[in-house]
Amino acid sequence: MGGSIEERSFEELSPVDAGAGISLVSEAVCEQVVGRPEAFTAVESVFAAMASGAAYNFPVVREAIGHADALYGFKSGFDRAGMVLGVKSGGYWPGNVDKNLTNHQSTVILFDPDTGQLRSLVGGNYLTAVRTAAASAVSIAHLARKDARVLGMVGAGHQSTFQLRAALEQRNFEKVVAWNPHPEYLSRLAAVCEELGMPFAAVEREQLGAEADVIITITSAFEPLLMKQWIKPGTHIACMGTDTKGKQEVDPELLASASVFTDEVAQSISIGEAQHAVASGLLNEADITPIGEVINGTHPGRRDDLEITLFDGTGVGLQDLAVASAAVELAQAKGLAGQVSL
Incomplete structure (x- = not known):
């Protein structure tokens, strides 16, 4: 050759x-x-x-x-x-x-x-792309309510379709609701749902929070896109876009009210979604649990159907x-x- x-x-x-x-x-x-x-x-x-x-x-x-x-x-x-x-x-x-x-x-x-x-x-x-989607899917498998039926997607970039496909395999979802700052990109998610025979609706963020049992955020935002008061009890949220100092996707008050899990605590508090809640004193490092503890059975994970769980997926090597x-x-x-x- x-x-x-x-x-x-x-x-x-x-x-x-x-x-x-x-x-x-x-x-x-x-x-x-x-x-x-x-x-x-x-x-x-x-x-x-x-x-x-x-x-x-x-x-x-x-x-x-x-x-x-x-x-x-x-x-x-x-x-x-x-x-x-x-x-x-x-x-x-x-x-x-x-x-x-x-x-x-x-x-x-x-x-x-x-x-x-x-x-x-x-x-x-x-x-x-596939490992980032797998991380949120692992969090859904171990933390979301078994009866979760509505999946919410915040973000419609390149990574979003990987997230959507992986998430839909973890529960018997019956509907997908989605929001994106540029609505024209929601067609990507709509196309996947059409392919899979899954009902899809483009909604405002407040409605998304009111309907969704599981929410995935996958954006490059530097400000909160979801507020605490919009999220209903029992929701599982996978924050997958914040991986740099200054980025932010959700209200710090939401983390303070949720049970927070992550891939790695050190990254979560420094460059992950938890950085803002920790910096403002709303959340302590000790309040954040590695999701591996749930997988290994050393932490119970979700304790009841009213608990809000949040996975801070920072992305580790x-x-x-x-x-x-x-x-x-x-x-x-x-x-x-x-x-x-x-």
Whole structure:
């Protein structure tokens, strides 16, 4: 096979035998081998490992690069239970939408925990979307009322359809209500609902709060979009858009009145949705529970049908590493991974 690695796409590289060389798994292959069930299992398992102390995230590096208005950074960690070590490298390029590219761009790099040798390079764009949706789905599975019937969606960007599809699999929903600051984008969610035969309605935020049993917020907002007084008792809310200092999607008073769960407490209080409630003294760090404790059975989770539960999904590196590791294993098993030796 002629040409350098740079001259060939991932798809053109020869299939890899499991354990041989460095595995290369492209975006296209990730989409082929990692579906919602695989992502759900990977994310649920790593949340459990984090709560038990078997997995931990390293400090996040995230910087504005001073070019193209881009944010760039690294998320990394080690999962001793799953024997996964690596780093996700990437960021946010807001101008990509005009180039017909996804604004979020990333690659996951996995290493052998026993030797430190490079093991795999994995496309991270699709996996970021599917692992974020899996996180909210895990929260719904473990915290939402069993009789939840109306799903509310706040936000209709690229990530929203991943969130919608994953959420609809967790309960016997009968209707979807949605709001977006730019109503024209709600057609994305409406199309998914039409495909799945699910009734859909575009509503104002107050009505969404009054109707929905489960609400997912997935926006890039810097101000509260949902107020405490709009939310009915027994609602489960998954806040999935706040991952940077200053971002905000819901009223801090709502967090103060809810039972708050998260992927990682340190991120929740610093860059997650809880940052504002903690900073204003409405919520204490000790009031926030890692969702892995619910998964492991060391915390009861929802206590009754009137309790409002809230999941602060900040997005941790171990989620990316977990789904990337699953992608490598599945791609190798199906002969779809590329191979290269350094």
